[in-house]
Amino acid sequence: MCIVTNDISKAIRRKRADLGLTKKEACEQINISFKTLKKIELGSSEIKHSVYKKITNWLIKDY
Template structure:
């Protein structure tokens, strides 16, 4: 299990806002479920390596 830090959570929220995505659309882009995205955006969340990788790849995309 890998931990999503508060800094990473803030980056996820900021990118979603910058792109004007709803949580539902962001879930589709990242490839995760709605509840998982809620947990990621709150931060200090332990998640599976596969979910962590999807979220970090999405953050890095376009940068």
């Protein structure tokens, strides 16, 4: 399991806002569930390594 820090949560919210994406659209781009994204955006939480990798790849892509 990987821990999502508040900094990562903020980065996700910031990129989503910059791109004008809804949570649903961001979930589709990242390929994770809505429930997982909601949990991550709320702050520190533990997620699977595979989800952490998807998030970090999305954060660095085209940004």
